[in-house]
Amino acid sequence: MLIVIGQSAGNYFCENKNLSSLKKNQNKNKIMNLEDQIRQMNQGKPDFKAYTRRVRELFHLDPMTINQKKCYFLAGFIEGEGSISISAKKNENAKFGVELDPNFNITQHVNGVKHLYLALEMFQTGRIRYKHGSNATLVFIIEPRKSLQQKVCPFFEKYMLGHDLSSKVKQVRYQNLKKMLDLFDDNAHLDKDRFINELLPIWDSMRIQKQYQKQTFQSLEEAQEFVRTFQK
Secondary structure (H helix, E strand, C coil): CCCCCCCCCHHHHHHHHHHHHHHHHHHHHHHHHHHHHHHHHCCCCCCCHHHHHHHHHCCEEEEEEEECHHHHHHHHHHHHHHHEEEEEHHHHHHCCCCCEEEEEEEEEEEHHHHHHHHHHHHHHHCCEECCCCCCCCEEEEEECCHHHHHHHHHHHHHHCCCCCCCCCCHHHHHHHHHHHHHHHCCHHHCCHHHHHHHHHHHHHHHHCCCCCCCCCCCCCHHHHHHHHHHHC
16 A cells, blocks of 8 residues: 655656656667767768777777677577578669669667677677667667678578578578679679569569568569660
8 A cells, every 4th residue: 555645646646657767768868879879880981890980989988809609609699699681672773773782780778788899809890780769779780781692691601501490590591692692793783684584573572571662572473674775
């Protein structure tokens, strides 16, 4: 039983409601401040050493040395928290009006930023960004195709494929990424027929939320027809 002394129950609960709102606003301001700080951390084009220093300073992290044990830990962490995806966006400046962007990313709450920093040091490339609209969620992401080929693919081949702990889903998504990167190397993105019949089907196979209304294309057929009829 709650006994309120010296004030009415109505005033008591009103004050507590106001206190709760104040705390929510304070948390929201902290999140907005963190988002701004991360945006500043990613400004410009610092070299890798300067960028990792920015990350450590913002999140109060110690320098990290990579060893085999940490590589296997990261592999297990990626199995649960990592993702490979390919986006398709309309771009009138692209040769066929569509831009395909493969990427590798790891998502984590800000409290687990040390794991994203481990990935940053392990791959020696990438960026840590704030996931806009989230409640303090961060994303470590690698986007350049060269970095995916030279950094991500060798790591997957050595630490994540060919053993019982690697899920079939992760293996298939990796193989699709590798296939797309190889096709880009073979200039398939410069040939309309190959773009339509080889690259776009890989993108379609990687889509998870195929019924999501805000997607650029709702189906493989729609994307293929767009490319087929695109004119600059």
